[in-house]
Amino acid sequence: xxxxxxxxxxxxxxxxxxxxxxxxxxxxxxxxxxxxxxxxxxxxxxxxxxxxxxxxxxxxxxxxxxxxxxxxxxxxxxxxxxxxxxxxxxxxxxxxxxxxxxxxxxxxxxxxxxxxxxxxxxxxxxxxxxxxxxxxxxxxxxxxxxxxxxxxxxxxxxxxxxxxxxxxxxxxxxxxxxxxxxxxxxxxxxxxxxxxxxxxxxxxxxxxxxxxxxxxxxxxxxxxxxxxxxxxxxxxxxxxxxxxxxxxxxxxxxxxxxxxxxxxxxxxxxxxxxxxxxxxxxxxxxxxxxxxxxxxxxxxxxxxxxxxxxxxxxxxxxxxxxxxxxxxxxxxxxxxxxxxxxxxxxxxxxxxxxxxxxxxxxxxxxxxxxxxxxxxxxx
Amino acid sequence: xxxxxxxxxxxxxxxxxxxxxxxxxxxxxxxxxxxxxxxxxxxxxxxxxxxxxxxxxxxxxxxxxxxxxxxxxxxxxxxxxxxxxxxxxxxxxxxxxxxxxxxxxxxxxxxxxxxxxxxxxxxxxxxxxxxxxxxxxxxxxxxxxxxxxxxxxxxxxxxxxxxxxxxxxxxxxxxxxxxxxxxxxxxxxxxxxxxxxxxxxxxxxxxxxxxxxxxxxxxxxxxxxxxxxxxxxxxxxxxxxxxxxxxxxxxxxxxxxxxxxxxxxxxxxxxxxxxxxxxxxxxxxxxxxxxxxxxxxxxxxxxxxxxxxxxxxxxxxxxxxxxxxxxxxxxxxxxxxxxxxxxxxxxxxxxxxxxxxxxxxxxxxxxxxxxxxxxxxxx
Numbered sequence: 001x002x003x004x005x006x007x008x009x010x011x012x013x014x015x016x017x018x019x020x021x022x023x024x025x026x027x028x029x030x031x032x033x034x035x036x037x038x039x040x041x042x043x044x045x046x047x048x049x050x051x052x053x054x055x056x057x058x059x060x061x062x063x064x065x066x067x068x069x070x071x072x073x074x075x076x077x078x079x080x081x082x083x084x085x086x087x088x089x090x091x092x093x094x095x096x097x098x099x100x101x102x103x104x105x106x107x108x109x110x111x112x113x114x115x116x117x118x119x120x121x122x123x124x125x126x127x128x129x130x131x132x133x134x135x136x137x138x139x140x141x142x143x144x145x146x147x148x149x150x151x152x153x154x155x156x157x158x159x160x161x162x163x164x165x166x167x168x169x170x171x172x173x174x175x176x177x178x179x180x181x182x183x184x185x186x187x188x189x190x191x192x193x194x195x196x197x198x199x200x201x202x203x204x205x206x207x208x209x210x211x212x213x214x215x216x217x218x219x220x221x222x223x224x225x226x227x228x229x230x231x232x233x234x235x236x237x238x239x240x241x242x243x244x245x246x247x248x249x250x251x252x253x254x255x256x257x258x259x260x261x262x263x264x265x266x267x268x269x270x271x272x273x274x275x276x277x278x279x280x281x282x283x284x285x286x287x288x289x290x291x292x293x294x295x296x297x298x299x300x301x302x303x304x305x306x307x308x309x310x311x312x313x314x315x316x317x318x319x320x321x322x323x324x325x326x327x328x329x330x331x332x333x334x335x336x337x338x339x340x341x342x343x344x345x346x347x348x349x350x351x352x353x354x355x356x357x358x359x360x361x362x363x364x365x366x367x368x369x370x371x372x373x374x375x376x377x378x379x
Numbered sequence: 380x381x382x383x384x385x386x387x388x389x390x391x392x393x394x395x396x397x398x399x400x401x402x403x404x405x406x407x408x409x410x411x412x413x414x415x416x417x418x419x420x421x422x423x424x425x426x427x428x429x430x431x432x433x434x435x436x437x438x439x440x441x442x443x444x445x446x447x448x449x450x451x452x453x454x455x456x457x458x459x460x461x462x463x464x465x466x467x468x469x470x471x472x473x474x475x476x477x478x479x480x481x482x483x484x485x486x487x488x489x490x491x492x493x494x495x496x497x498x499x500x501x502x503x504x505x506x507x508x509x510x511x512x513x514x515x516x517x518x519x520x521x522x523x524x525x526x527x528x529x530x531x532x533x534x535x536x537x538x539x540x541x542x543x544x545x546x547x548x549x550x551x552x553x554x555x556x557x558x559x560x561x562x563x564x565x566x567x568x569x570x571x572x573x574x575x576x577x578x579x580x581x582x583x584x585x586x587x588x589x590x591x592x593x594x595x596x597x598x599x600x601x602x603x604x605x606x607x608x609x610x611x612x613x614x615x616x617x618x619x620x621x622x623x624x625x626x627x628x629x630x631x632x633x634x635x636x637x638x639x640x641x642x643x644x645x646x647x648x649x650x651x652x653x654x655x656x657x658x659x660x661x662x663x664x665x666x667x668x669x670x671x672x673x674x675x676x677x678x679x680x681x682x683x684x685x686x687x688x689x690x691x692x693x694x695x696x697x698x699x700x701x702x703x704x705x706x707x708x709x710x711x712x713x714x715x716x717x718x719x720x721x722x723x724x725x726x727x728x729x730x731x732x733x734x735x736x737x738x739x740x741x742x743x744x745x746x747x748x749x750x751x752x753x754x755x756x757x758x
Contacts, residue, residue, distance in 0.1 A: 001396045003391075211628060218593025242590075245588070245638075259391070
């Protein structure tokens with residue numbers, strides 16, 4: 001018995017950002033926009049503020065989001081939201097902006113640090129959590145479509161999850177036009193993230209279901225087909241549209257609809273990496289993925305064969321993945337992105353410590369020793 | 380720009396019916412169960428009533444639903460719901476029970492007949508509409524997952540749609556175990572309905588999208604694969620599970636997610652048929668489908684080729700569909716299900732009159748003359 005729930009209305013397609021003001025005014029009148037300076041630089045922030053103002057929504061701009069967002073930043077934003085009696089929080093940016101928006105919403109319900117609300121934390125949500133609108137400006141994390149986020153404690157290097165039912169966005173606006181200006185590096189990293197969200201579950205799925213497999217195969221094929229097109233021409237709206245749809249699907253409840261299983265333990269390991277080294281999440285994933293796959297291969301050979309056939313039209317799923325990563329310039333090694341070989345055991349311990357349950361889920365125990373082996377293999 | 384919305388929580392999988400009482404008690408305390416005598420006969424009604432009672436939910440049983448439910452029945456139920464201050468309506472059965480439940484909920488908000496609320500009708504919803512829980516007992520209509528229904532006015536033979544945002548169920552319980560007792564005839568008719576929901580849009584889609592196509596192809600493949608298994612052994616829980624998931628998906632917002640298009644005009648024509656002759660909806664669809672497909676073939680050949688390749692692994696989509704219908708005993712002709720050749724023009728006019736917009740949507744005008752030709756071809 002399983003529950004499906006997807007209580008986020010999605011307005012999507014080219015130009016959908018123009019609906020933000022009209023939609024926002026039905027939800028709140030004093031909005032905090034959670035974003036980072038790039039969004040102002042490309043001219044999007046001014047457009048959004050103007051649109052909100054002309055629809056009677058006051059705005060307060062919180063522009064301090066960093067990659068791999070930190071609990072200290074979230075806490076700062078939460079205090080500002082509380083002090084200003086914000087009644088709507090708009091995440092505008094990539095996963096870091098949307099996750100920070102979630103963290104601010106949650107922490108602004110009380111006076112405790114967001115760190116009290118991490119998974120396994122003791123924080124109880126008492127006050128009201130302001131409603132969220134999420135506006136992704138790149139395809140990748142899909143954070144607009146679920147009720148979780150990832151926050152880093154920069155003092156301890158622990159990067160871990162928050163999650164609460166109040167963090168479902170009232171509305172997600174998924175406009176591929178606003179992703180046209182995303183540079184090549186972030187476009188690739190985002191695509192690696194989408195692919196990874198889906199392939200991890202797919203190849204570790206011990207109780208596959210035809211519906212879930214069909215959705216996941218479709219998402220992977222879309223990334224494999226449309227990332228190269230976006231790289232040929234970064235403002236290819238068709239390619240950007242398909243990557244945006246794939247991104248939202250990959251992190252939504254769609255991706256287990258039909259009761260498919262699987263685990264996302266490559267993500268679990270990567271979070272330790274980017275919590276420690278502040279590497280770009282998608283690049284960390286691309287570097288880890290082949291080694292992570294080889295770890296599960298003996299137990300899950302059938303699923304890797306299926307991956308090869310269904311997604312790449314080839315017999316060897318791991319080789320096909322490696323070739324595809326190579327072809328789009330994502331065949332990275334950990335050494336390329338600033339990781340150190342001698343930190344293998346330390347990162348492995350950090351991963352186990354940061355992500356409760358990481359070792360126990362899935363078809364095979366992923367303990368610290370196994371993570372360290374994957375790390376070395378990917379170095 | 381498109382909006383996606385799926386505000387129905389779904390509890391699904393074998394045994395999920397046991398959650399009904401616990402879930403219902405959080406929604407209402409005086410429930411009307413809208414159903415038909417078969418449900419009592421198989422022992423399900425008593426189980427459900429017992430479960431609701433033990434969770435503190437009083438029940439009133441409205442057991443008068445007929446196939447192709449009539450506005451007079453809906454109006455009768457609505458009066459009972461109003462008089463008894465019902466605060467929760469539970470549709471328990473196939474599409475007829477769930478659509479009647481929707482009609483009763485809507486009409487009980489005032490004193491007007493449900494006929495005032497049909498699409499194109501003048502009725503304005505003023506009073507509160509009681510919340511709905513939908514429990515499909517067969518795979519087919521997928522009525523649990525959308526906010527529309529189909530009602531027949533038996534005096535005029537007009538069968539047409541109702542729809543209102545208040546008709547989204549708060550909860551759908553999709554338990555394949557309760558479908559194990561569905562007889563062969565209804566199992567087949569239900570599967571034809573699922574397949575038709577998806578294939579109609581798929582082959583008439585002038586702006587196909589990879590995500591939408593992937594979801595639709597998956598649903599069709601599931602029906603093609605699992606209906607024969609269910610027919611070999613009616614209580615094959617795996618086959619029933621896949622048919623149930625396919626059924627819910629096929630009528631949900633999933634089926635256009637990614638912005639795929641297409642029209643459901645075979646359904647439009649069939650509703651006139653079952654509004655007139657009271658035939659089993661799925662059998663009417665199976666009889667019409669090949670002739671309906673041939674009507675669109677010249678304009679949409681590429682889509683039919685794709686259907687053949689992706690769903691059947693064959694080159695000719697229409698021939699493959701006919702062969703599959705034949706193989707599962709669904710290669711029907713209108714003459715087999717009680718329709719009369721000389722009524723072709725009358726039924727065609729009725730279809731145009733009953734379903735506003737039927738002629739104008741899609742890749743080709745489907746006027747009364749065209750419908751009459753399809754009818755004769757399918758006779």
